[in-house]
Every structure is written in C-alpha cells, then in structure tokens.
Amino acid sequence: MAVVGFGYNPSLVERTFFFSGNEAIAHGAVRAGAGFACGYPGTPSTEIIETLVGLGGIHAEWCANEKVALETAVGASLAGVRSIVTMKHVGLNVAADPLMTLSLTGVNAGLVVVTADDPGMHSSQNEQDNRTYARFAKIPMLEPSDSQEAYDFVAEAFALSERFDTPVLLRSTTRISHGRGQVLPRVAVALEPREYERDLDKYVMVPQHARVRNHIVLERLERLRGFSEESPLNVLEAGTSDFGIIAAGVAYGYAREAFPKAWFLKLGLSNPLPYAKVVRLYEHVSRVAVVEELDPFIEEQVRSLGLPVVGKAAIPAEGELDQDVVFRALEPYVVRKPPRRRRPTVPPAPRLASPAPPAGLPVRHPVLCPGCTHWSVFAVLRRLRLAPMGDIGCYTLGALPPLLALDTCLCMGASVGMMAGFNQALGRKAAAAVIGDSTFFHSGVTSLIDAFSNEAEGLVVVLDNLSTAMTGHQGHPGTGVHPDGRRGPGVDIQRLCEGIGVRCVTVDATDYASLEAAISAEASAPGLGVVVARAPCVLTLRETPGAAAVDAGRCNLCGACLEIGCPALVPGETAMRVTEACTGCGLCIEICRRGALGRAGALLGGAS
Amino acid sequence: MNGATTVSIVGVGGQGILLAAAILAETATAQGLEVRGSEVKGMAQRGGSVLSTVRFGEHVWSPVSRYADVVIATELLEGVRGLDLLGPRGTLVCAHTTRIPPGGVLRGEEDYPADLAGAAVLNNVRLLAVDAEALAREAGTLRAVNVVLLGAASAVLPFDGSSWRRGLEATVPASILAVNERAFALGRDAVAEEVGQ
Numbered sequence: 001m002a003v004v005g006f007g008y009n010p011s012l013v014e015r016t017f018f019f020s021g022n023e024a025i026a027h028g029a030v031r032a033g034a035g036f037a038c039g040y041p042g043t044p045s046t047e048i049i050e051t052l053v054g055l056g057g058i059h060a061e062w063c064a065n066e067k068v069a070l071e072t073a074v075g076a077s078l079a080g081v082r083s084i085v086t087m088k089h090v091g092l093n094v095a096a097d098p099l100m101t102l103s104l105t106g107v108n109a110g111l112v113v114v115t116a117d118d119p120g121m122h123s124s125q126n127e128q129d130n131r132t133y134a135r136f137a138k139i140p141m142l143e144p145s146d147s148q149e150a151y152d153f154v155a156e157a158f159a160l161s162e163r164f165d166t167p168v169l170l171r172s173t174t175r176i177s178h179g180r181g182q183v184l185p186r187v188a189v190a191l192e193p194r195e196y197e198r199d200l201d202k203y204v205m206v207p208q209h210a211r212v213r214n215h216i217v218l219e220r221l222e223r224l225r226g227f228s229e230e231s232p233l234n235v236l237e238a239g240t241s242d243f244g245i246i247a248a249g250v251a252y253g254y255a256r257e258a259f260p261k262a263w264f265l266k267l268g269l270s271n272p273l274p275y276a277k278v279v280r281l282y283e284h285v286s287r288v289a290v291v292e293e294l295d296p297f298i299e300e301q302v303r304s305l306g307l308p309v310v311g312k313a314a315i316p317a318e319g320e321l322d323q324d325v326v327f328r329a330l331e332p333y334v335v336r337k338p339p340r341r342r343r344p345t346v347p348p349a350p351r352l353a354s355p356a357p358p359a360g361l362p363v364r365h366p367v368l369c370p371g372c373t374h375w376s377v378f379a380v381l382r383r384l385r386l387a388p389m390g391d392i393g394c395y396t397l398g399a400l401p402p403l404l405a406l407d408t409c410l411c412m413g414a415s416v417g418m419m420a421g422f423n424q425a426l427g428r429k430a431a432a433a434v435i436g437d438s439t440f441f442h443s444g445v446t447s448l449i450d451a452f453s454n455e456a457e458g459l460v461v462v463l464d465n466l467s468t469a470m471t472g473h474q475g476h477p478g479t480g481v482h483p484d485g486r487r488g489p490g491v492d493i494q495r496l497c498e499g500i501g502v503r504c505v506t507v508d509a510t511d512y513a514s515l516e517a518a519i520s521a522e523a524s525a526p527g528l529g530v531v532v533a534r535a536p537c538v539l540t541l542r543e544t545p546g547a548a549a550v551d552a553g554r555c556n557l558c559g560a561c562l563e564i565g566c567p568a569l570v571p572g573e574t575a576m577r578v579t580e581a582c583t584g585c586g587l588c589i590e591i592c593r594r595g596a597l598g599r600a601g602a603l604l605g606g607a608s
Numbered sequence: 609m610n611g612a613t614t615v616s617i618v619g620v621g622g623q624g625i626l627l628a629a630a631i632l633a634e635t636a637t638a639q640g641l642e643v644r645g646s647e648v649k650g651m652a653q654r655g656g657s658v659l660s661t662v663r664f665g666e667h668v669w670s671p672v673s674r675y676a677d678v679v680i681a682t683e684l685l686e687g688v689r690g691l692d693l694l695g696p697r698g699t700l701v702c703a704h705t706t707r708i709p710p711g712g713v714l715r716g717e718e719d720y721p722a723d724l725a726g727a728a729v730l731n732n733v734r735l736l737a738v739d740a741e742a743l744a745r746e747a748g749t750l751r752a753v754n755v756v757l758l759g760a761a762s763a764v765l766p767f768d769g770s771s772w773r774r775g776l777e778a779t780v781p782a783s784i785l786a787v788n789e790r791a792f793a794l795g796r797d798a799v800a801e802e803v804g805q
Contacts, residue, residue, distance in 0.1 A: 018633050018643065122648055146644065146671075179671035180645040182637065253644075253669040257612070324674035361689050362718035364620065364710040366656040402715065562715065570714045 019183045021176040024147040025114060026051035027183070028154030029084045033191040034058060034112075036076035038069045040442065041471035042088030043123035044177040045116035049086055050472070053483040060483050062474050065412070065442040066091035070098045070113065077111040078203070080194040082158050089117040089130045090411065094443070096133065099167065103137040104213040105203050106165035109194045110158035116172045119293045120320040125392065125409060127318070129294035134169045134271035138221045141169040141271040142233070143249040147181035153268065155189050156233065160269075162194070164220055164227075169271075173293065175250040175320065225272040233268035234277055236284075243334045244285035246278065246298055246309075251321055255291040258327035259334070273301045282307055289314070289330050293321050296350070317350035368397050370568035371538035371583030373509035374463055377434070378405035379564050379591065380519045386432040386459060387422065391415040391444070393436035394470045395463050402565035406434060413443025420447065420456035429457040432523065438468035438476040440493065451528055452502050459522050460530045462493055463509075465537040473540055497530045509535035512590040538583050546599045547582040548589055550575050554596035561588045561597065612665035614673040615761070617754075618690045619682030620708050621658050624754035627779060628680065629660035631758060635775030636664035639767050646671040657686060678764060680757050682740070683708050688721045691733065698733045700724075701761045701799075703740035703753055736760050736799045743794040749784070752791035759795025763803040 019027065025048050029037060037052045037060040039045065052060045059076075063069035066087040073085040087095060092115045099113065115133070118124040134141035142157050144150040150172065157168040201209050228234055241261040247254075248267035256264065265281045267273075281288060289310040290299040299311030314329040315321065329351070368374050374395045381388050382405055390399055390406030391414060399406035408418060415433035422431035435444045440462050451458055468474040475481030480490030497504035503525075507518045515533055522529040548568075555575035562569060568582040576596070589597045615632060619625045629645060636643045647660040661672055675695035680702075681687030687702035694700060704724050712718040724737060738760045744752040755776075762772060772792065780788045 016637070018630070018637065018645075175646055175671050178647050180633065180643075180647075181671065182643060250671065253671065256669040320672075322672050322674050323670050362685060362710050362712050362720060364657045364685075365712075367711055402711065565711070567711055567714070570709075571716060 016182040016184050018180055019147045019151065020047065020178055020180050021144065021147050021150040021172055022047035022116075022178070023051045024144075024150035024183050025084075025086075025154055025170070025172070026055060027185065028151040029112075030055050030058060031151070031186060032110075032155035032158045032189050033082050034084050034110075034154075034158070035081040036073060036083040037061075037086070038063050038072050038083075039086035039114075040064070040066045040069055040091055040094075041468055041474045042091050042116075043471060044118060044172070044174045045086045045088045045091070045114060046471045046474070047177070048084075048114060049483060050474075062468075062476065062483055064477050066095040067098060070095040070102070073111055073113075074098065074102060074107070077107045077109045078196055080109050080196050082110045082191070084112045084114065084154070086114040086116070088124065089115055089128055090124065090126065091115075092130055092133055093128075094412070099133070099139075100137050101205050101210075102167050103139050103217055104205055104210055106213075107161055107167060108196060110161035111167045112154065112157045112161060112170050113167055114170045114172065116174070116177045117294075118174050120174065122174055125411065127294060129297060130169075130171060131270065131297045132295065134171070135297075137167075137169075138217050139166050139169055139271070140164065140224050140228075140269060141171055142268060143171050143270045144176055144268070145249055145252040145266070146176070147179065147183050149268065150176060151183050152186070153233075155186075156268075158189075160224075160227075164224055166220060166224075171249070171270075173250055179250070221272055225274065228269050228272050228274040229276050231269055234274050235264075235266045235268075236277060236280060237264040237266055238284075239263035241334070242285050242287065244281045244288040245291055246281065246288065246302065247291040248298070249293075251291045251293055251326075254321050254323045254326045257323035259330070262334075267298070270298065273298065275305060278302055278305060278307070287333060289333060291315060291321070291326055291330075294318070312350035313348040314351060316352060318352055365400055366397055367400070367565065367567055368394060368403075369538055369583075370566055370581045371585035373465065373533065373535040373538070373585065373587075374398060375403075375564050375566060375585075376509055376512050376515055376587050377461055377463060377519070377533050378403050379512075379587070380516045381405055381432065381434065381461070382563075384432065384520070384523045386523060387430060389415040389418040389422065389431050389433045391433070391435040391439050392470075393439050393463070393468075394465075395434060395436055398434075402562070412439055413447060416444045416447035416451060416458075416460055419458045419460065420451035420454065423457040424454070429459065429523070429526075432459040432461060434461050434463065436469075437462060437464040437466065437478050437493065438474075441477045441491070445496070448497065448502060448530070449500055452500055456528060457526070458528045459519070460528075461519060462530060462532045464493060464506075464532050464534040466534070467537045467540060469537040469539065473537065493530075493532050502528055502530055504530040504532065506532040506534055509533040510585065512587060538585065541583075545584040545586065547584045548578045548586065548597050549600035550578055551596045551598065554594050556594065556596075558594070560593055561591050564588060564591055612663050612668045612670075612673075613678075613766070614661060614663045614676040615678045615680065615765070616676040616690065616693050617660045617662070617680045617682070618686040618693075619658055620686065621656065623658070623682040624751060625658045625660050625682060628682075628754040628758055629662050630779045631755070631775045632662045633664075633775075634778040635767050635771045636662070638771040638774040638778075639664075641665060642668045644668045644671045657689070678761055680761050682706065682753055682757060684724060685710070685721060687724055694733045696732055699736060699761075699764050700733055701736045701738065701757050701764075703757060704737040705739045706741055706753065734764075736763070736802060738795060738798050740795070743798060744791055747791035747794055748787040749791075752788055755780075755788045755791040756795035756798075759792035759797075760799045762792070762796050763799050
C-alpha cells in the first residue's frame with residue numbers, strides 16, 4: 001500500500017480502517033481541519049457529505065445545485081474556514097462559472113473542490129474527463145490512487161490551496177470513490193487562523209482587477225509547476241526493466257499490477273505536470289507509455305515536450321481500464337525495439353474499446369421500484385399525444401423497457417427548456433416536460449421562468465416524491481430536510497410556480513383518477529401549466545397498505561396490468577400472480593378492467 | 609499476474625452482498641494481508657445486478673480484476689453470469705436454489721437458465737452448489753444466505769478460523785452474531801465432503 005508520510009507523524013491508532021475512497025475523503029477533511037462542507041448529491045460523490053454528517057464537528061449541507069454549492073463554499077473560505085465542496089463530474093459543468101473566476105480571486109482559508117468522475121458511465125449521462133478543468137482553470141489537481149491517498153491528499157490539497165492562494169481540484173473516479181482499501185489514520189493538522197480581510201483588488205473581478213489577477217494566475221501556475229517537480233506527491237519509482245509508465249489515480253494501480261517490473265512516474269499532483277520529472281524518466285528507460293483512462297490528458301503534454309510515447313494508440317480512449325486491459329494493450333510495446341528518431345508525425349487515432357460480447361443471459365435492467373408513483377404518471381403520459389422530454393433522476397428509468405415513456409434525457413433541468421423550445425418551434429403544445437422535485441430546484445426553475453416570460457406553451461409534470469431519491473433520499477429545498485435529519489423550512493413548488501405566474505395544481509400521485517384528470521386537463525389547456533404529482537418515495541414509507549392479490553376466476557391474462565411494468569406482477573399459467581415485492585400501491589387495481597385485482601383479504605375468495 | 613487473490617460476490621440488490629464483502633475484507637485484514645475492493649451498486653436498490661470485488665495478498669494495487677479466483681453468487685442467474693468472471697481453475701460458490709427472475713423473464717421475453725452444472729463443466733471450473741436458503745433458515749434467518757455462502761467459500765480460501773471469527777465480529781451486530789456464526793458453520797460443513805476436508 002502506498003502509504004506516504006508527507007511530513008506528518010502517523011498517530012498511534014488501534015487499527016486501520018477499510019474505507020471507501022469517499023469515506024476516506026470525508027475523514028481526511030476532518031483531519032485537515034475543514035469546517036464547512038457542501039455539495040449536490042450525485043454518484044459517485046454522494047457518500048462524502050453523508051459520511052461527514054456522521055462524523056460531526058463540521059457544518060455539512062446539501063445545496064440546490066453545484067454552482068450554488070461552490071459559491072457557498074467560497075463564502076465560507078473567505079470567512080476563514082477550510083471548505084470542501086463535492087460533486088459528480090457533470091456537476092462541475094454547473095459549477096464551472098464560479099470556478100473559472102475563483103481561479104483569479106484565489107481563496108482565504110483552503111478550498112478543495114472534489115470532482116468524482118465516472119469512466120464507464122456506471123451511473124451517468126456522459127464520461128467527460130474533468131482533468132481538463134484543472135488545465136482550463138489553471139489550478140492544481142490531486143489524483144489519489146487508493147483510499148489511503150484519498151485520506152492523505154485532502155490535507156495536501158488544503159495546504160496547497162492556502163500556500164498558493166488557489167482552489168484545488170481533488171479528482172476521484174468511481175473506482176477510487178467506491179473502491180475500498182485499508183487506511184491508517186493520521187494526527188490532525190494544526191491550523192493557522194485566517195481572519196477575513198477586505199481586499200477589493202483580489203475579490204472584485206472587474207476588468208482592471210481581473211487583468212492583474214490573471215497575470216498572478218499565470219505566475220502561480222509556474223510556481224506550482226516548480227512545486228510539482230519537487231513534491232513527493234510525484235514519485236519516480238525505480239524498476240528493473242527498460243519500460244517506463246506514467247500514470248495517476250486508479251490507472252496507476254492497474255499499470256502497477258500489469259507491469260510490476262516497469263519504471264513508474266506516479267503522479268499524485270497531475271496538474272501542472274512536472275516536465276523535468278517526465279524527462280528524467282526517459283533517462284532511465286527507452287520506451288515510455290502513459291496509462292490513463294478517457295482522454296490523452298497526460299499523453300498530449302508529454303508529446304508537447306517532443307518525447308515519443310505510447311498512449312491512446314494502444315489504450316482504449318473510452319470506458320474503464322483494468323490490469324488485464326492495460327497488459328494486453330501494452331505488451332507488444334514492452335518487447336518492441338526502441339523507436340528511432342523519426343520525422344514528426346501526427347499521433348495515431350485513439351483506440352476504441354471493443355463492445356462487450358452479448359452473454360445471452362437475461363439482463364437485470366434497473367427498474368422503478370414496485371409501488372413507485374412514477375408508474376402512475378407514466379401510465380397517464382403514455383396516453384397523451386405529447387412528446388415527453390425527460391430529466392435526470394429515478395424517473396429516467398421510465399425511458400427503458402417496459403415503459404419507454406420518455407423521449408429524452410440530456411442533463412439536469414434540461415426537460416423544461418427543451419419542452420419550451422420544442423413547442424415554440426412548432427407553434428403548439430407538442431411536448432411535455434417530466435422533471436423530479438430535486439431536479440426542478442436544481443435547474444428547472446430558471447427554465448420555467450424563461451418559458452413563462454417567453455410565452456411558451458407547455459405542460460410540466462413535477463414528480464414530487466419529497467426526496468432526492470435516486471442518490472439515496474437526500475433533502476432538497478422543497479423538503480427543507482438537512483443532511484443530519486433536522487427539518488427546516490421547505491419551498492412549496494405550487495406557490496413558487498404561482499409566484500412566477502404559472503398555472504399550477506398539486507395532486508396526490510397515489511390517487512390515479514385525480515392524477516389522470518389533472519394531467520389530461522392541463523395537456524389540453526392553452527398556455528403553460530404545471531402539475532405537481534406528489535407522494536412520498538415508496539422506499540421511505542414505513543407502513544404500506546395491504547398487498548394486491550389476484551382473483552384467478554376473473555383474470556384472463558389480458559396483459560393490461562403488465563403495461564405499467566410493475567416488477568411485482570408476474571404472469572402465471574392461468575392468471576396473473578402478485579409477488580412478495582408488492583408494496584400495495586394499488587395502481588394495478590385501478591388499471592385492471594375486469595376487477596380481477598384487489599387488496600389481499602378484500603377479494604371474495606380465489607385470492608392467490 | 610501477481611500474488612493477489614480475487615473474490616467477486618455477485619447477486620441482486622438486498623441480498624447482503626456488500627456486507628459479505630465487508631466480512632471478507634475484515635477477515636483478510638485479520639489474516640495480516642493487504643486488502644482492496646470495489647463495488648458496483650449505483651442501481652442496486654432498483655433491481656440491478658450487484659457486484660462487489662475483494663482482493664487480498666501481500667501487495668494489492670488494483671481494486672478490480674477482470675478475472676476472479678472465486679465467485680460467490682447469491683442467486684442462480686447471477687451465478688451463471690459470474691462464470692464469465694472466473695479464470696481457469698476458479699471456483700464458483702452458488703446459491704443454486706435461489707432464483708430471482710428479472711423483468712424480461714417475468715414478461716416471458718427471455719429464458720431463465722435451467723441450471724448451473726452444465727455451464728460450469730463447460731467452463732472448466734470447480735462448482736460448489738449450496739442450498740443456501742435452506743441452511744440460512746436452519747441457522748435462524750433467511751437473511752444469512754450471504755454468510756452461509758461465505759462459510760462454503762471458506763473451504764477454498766486461505767484464512768484461519770480465528771480470522772473469520774474476527775471478520776464476523778468486526779462487521780456483524782453482536783445481537784445477530786450467533787445466528788451468523790451458525791450460518792457460516794453450516795455453509796462450511798455443506799461443502800466439506802466435496803472439498804475433501
């Protein structure tokens with residue numbers, strides 16, 4: 001295990017912990033003296049804030065979106081408190097606006113931005129490589145390669161942030177955040193007080209100030225590169241072969257297992273790149289490969305030094321790697337003779353991963369839970385002649401079989417704007433928007449304001465399950481529930497919409513008839529309207545009504561109830577069967593045209 | 609490629625896969641080994657497949673591996689799917705009587721695999737099929753299927769009994785420790801003859 005001291009004495013502890021990377025980051029933040037943490041939930045970043053809440057001694061909160069989160073953390077940093085803000089990779093797109101200029105203003109107390117990337121898209125809409133943001137914003141980036149480093153690097157990041165007056169990007173990936181490893185805790189970092197001082201030249205980014213700060217940023221980048229050259233965060237590890245590998249993050253572990261005899265330039269501080277250390281690696285070996293997931297981020301910089309290197313020509317430029325993929329990709333280059341100096345050539349096209357062969361086995365698609373009231377909304381929407389613009393949350397699963405009830409999923413909050421544009425382009429109400437409550441507050445509200453002021457036609461259905469359900473039932477501005485469970489004031493969606501001037505009704509999503517009536521009425525009404533379909537997420541309910549049961553005498557296996565796609569309904573030999581998964585939501589009872597479904601116990605005989 | 613051993617635990621959300629992985633990791637730690645692991649759980653609560661990997665040895669650098677030495681499956685279909693993870697001479701420990709059909713099978717669009725034996729022979733792996741549900745019930749709770757399977761897997765994993773005990777103590781609440789220790793022993797005994805111990 002790569003346990004590096006970084007000048008701190010390990011404390012005497014009874015045991016090592018087996019932490020996920022996210023748990024390690026949370027514990028590392030407390031150890032580094034962070035006093036403020038915030039973020040927006042998103043896989044694979046969510047557990048950092050959730051772990052911090054359990055640790056106590058730090059203010060932790062969920063924000064409406066990532067931009068708000070970063071701005072809130074900047075405020076806490078200015079006030080003199082070390083602050084950490086967490087998000088998934090696409091969240092940094094939302095927070096990119098404050099980040100780019102925060103690079104110019106710098107910080108007061110240390111500020112660390114955690115971006116948890118998702119190569120392979122286990123739970124994301126794209127697999128963008130957020131390392132590019134570090135270069136783009138000209139800020140330092142740390143990439144832990146295991147849980148111990150995730151723990152250690154947080155303190156390193158805060159120290160860097162204060163020493164170089166810059167926000168620091170701590171970049172994780174799914175296999176770091178959700179990977180686990182042993183972690184040896186260390187003694188707490190001693191903090192210097194950092195009182196807030198008014199400094200208009202530094203914090204007011206009008207052009208005449210920003211030009212000065214921009215110059216400071218460029219100077220800072222070179223001082224950081226000097227640090228990157230000296231720092232033990234970037235280690236040249238001696239090997240016993242003529243083959244060298246440059247790697248950071250989890251890719252280092254893959255490469256290390258694949259080629260145990262190779263020389264390594266192991267990058268913990270991967271931006272700015274330590275050019276001299278790269279050159280030094282070439283003094284020891286004649287062939288060098290860069291092992292990195294996704295983009296040729298390091299490779300292109302090595303090429304810019306005029307050095308021959310194997311990278312994306314061999315290593316797939318998409319999806320996750322592992323030691324087997326790395327070994328098979330690079331094995332030919334280990335034995336090949338060293339390349340002679342050649343005339344400049346364009347780099348070869350990147351390799352694409354070969355798609356996984358079909359296993360021929362039934363796939364276990366994730367589906368909406370039995371009893372989820374989203375089923376009801378989709379059952380209504382399928383009957384409307386409106387193109388359903390989807391959004392991001394549990395309900396995105398409604399786009400998959402068997403429902404196929406959504407036409408689009410682009411990014412957080414996109415449904416409302418897309419609906420407005422679709423309808424404006426056609427000059428009639430042709431599309432509806434389907435958006436969750438947390439997503440509505442994240443970035444749907446501004447689009448609704450825009451649609452209203454631009455006089456767009458449309459129907460917006462807010463699936464309000466009083467929770468950020470997909471990521472594990474976090475609170476949001478609508479619920480007012482804090483991460484530690486305290487309940488604060490919540491924002492009422494209907495009153496918010498009415499305040500804007502948009503027509504809005506709230507219906508009980510468990511009442512199918514009312515739901516159908518409300519959505520149908522709004523679908524045929526002129527102008528713009530919102531229907532809030534409200535019912536608590538079924539996973540948060542303690543008690544549920546009696547399960548459904550089938551009257552085998554009445555069921556003729558017509559399949560109408562299968563249309564809703566509930567996983568608790570199973571066709572039997574002669575009649576439908578209700579499995580133990582049933583939560584008793586009653587939707588199938590409403591749907592059945594033959595009265596063959598009812599509450600268990602309420603049916604007269606024949607209940608199975 | 610090196611001395612690390614890889615165990616992959618596969619199944620469906622809610623079957624205690626992450627707990628089983630935690631027990632295994634603590635056991636390997638008690639044995640004095642380096643441990644790393646990784647879990648894919650994002651959609652687990654919504655009926656997706658769950659895969660948790662635990663790797664241990666003198667030195668472990670990667671949290672994942674394309675190939676596993678041992679696959680523990682808490683469900684038959686996931687066991688058949690898990691065969692793809694096994695390298696040659698690997699072992700599949702499978703709760704072969706537990707069947708959780710996915711939506712496509714329930715709707716009659718896909719076929720659930722009939723059994724395991726044929727597929728396992730085809731792939732040249734050792735198969736330890738355990739009626740884990742029955743043994744878990746015998747131990748006292750159906751929820752201990754995961755620990756029954758760990759007991760069976762213990763027959764082919766290099767850990768002392770004392771390490772397993774510490775692994776269980778470190779992860780299982782004291783109130784249900786006895787039930788789980790019973791489940792573990794039942795699983796271990798169920799395959800003793802087959803493994804030749």
